[in-house]
Amino acid sequence: MISVRRIIVVLGVAFTAYLAARGLWWTAPVPQPLVVIAALSLYLVTTWLCIFWEPRRAAPMAADRPSTAPLTGGSRTALPSWAGALALACALIVPSAIAVAVGTDSRTAPFATWYLGGIGALMTIVMVRRRPWIAWSGIAALAIASMAWMGPLNALALGLVGSLVWVSATQLMLRSMDRAARDTDQLAQLQRAASAWQASQSGRQRERRIQVQRALAVAGPVLTRTVASGGSLDEEERTQARLAEGRLRDEMRGPRLLDDAVHAELERARRRGTNVTVLDEGGLDGLDEATLAIIRTQLAETLRAARSDRLYIRTSPHERVAVTVVGRSNAGPGLSDEDAVDLWREIDHPGAA
Structure with missing residues (x-):
């Protein structure tokens, strides 16, 4: 040739x-x-x-x-x-x-x-x-x-x-x-870079579709009941609607933090009247399922022992800390919210020094 x-x-x-x-x-x-x-x-x-x-090459390279x-x-x-x-x-x-x-x-x-x-x-x-x-x-x-x-x-x-x-x-x-x-x-x-971005966008779209499907599975029965009753719900149905709304937000904002045990503890906290916020702000990307399971287990244990009026659960981009759980409660008249922190828990990455 x-x-x-x-x-x-x-x-x-x-x-x-x-x-x-x-x-x-x-x-x-x-x-x-x-x-x-x-x-x-x-x-x-x-x-x-x-x-x-x-030049004499020791070994040919495919990129040559x-x-x-x-x-x-x-x-x-x-x-x-x-x-x-x-x-x-x-x-x-x-x-x-x-x-x-x-x-x-x-x-x-x-x-x-x-x-x-x-x-x-x-x-x-x-x-x-x-x-x-x-x-x-x-x-x-x-x-x-x-x-x-x-x-x-x-x-x-x-x-x-x-x-x-x-x-x-x-x-x-x-x-x-x-x-x-x-x-x-x-x-x-x-x-x-454009191909990687396109692939990531496709992955995010698939993830959003999965989250929407989960959300419909959670909120669908409550919405159906609300429409059928014209918005006239009894106390138990209102509680179920509030729990469905919270679970929907959890699925949308922090799906990597959730499993059955965490779902159960979040629902138990909300039934007590606790206001729970779950946010995934990065830091868990690339972790395998076994590592995520360890983090979720520790999160469920933390939620099980929590008695705060408000719970804030956030992932962390820190190289050591995976998840931070902050609990606040009404400490009484005359005290600011900064004085009402009654729970602070940092869940480390498994194996982190």
């Missing part, structure tokens, strides 16, 4: 091979051909090493996307320091070696100026492999050597400008790709 990486690798190899082949197309005598061949060999080995080198590695990879496929140093050494050695080997009269000939594009292509590869400082250092070395051997105007006219443009454009492209990758990651996070 043809991948983006294979296409880029083939193009890189073909282009660098073409540039190197220009160095062998001699149209004039070369005083030192062995030096030329050695410089070309150094260039090809270094360039293809930078193209084909990949190797289709564009190593030429478009991130830090995990960055060129190693030793390979970068070899590329920089090539940029320092090859231009001067070629200039010396071809002689003074041929330094501006096409077969002697190939290194302007060749080193530019090598530094472009180094830039793609996430070594920008080495790439720009190599371009600087190329500029100094080419201008020294053939003059600034000739160097700029014969290919130095193109090499500068390649490396600059590559760096800008990489920055754009990195920015696009960051934007894609942020979008993916937003999509996950």
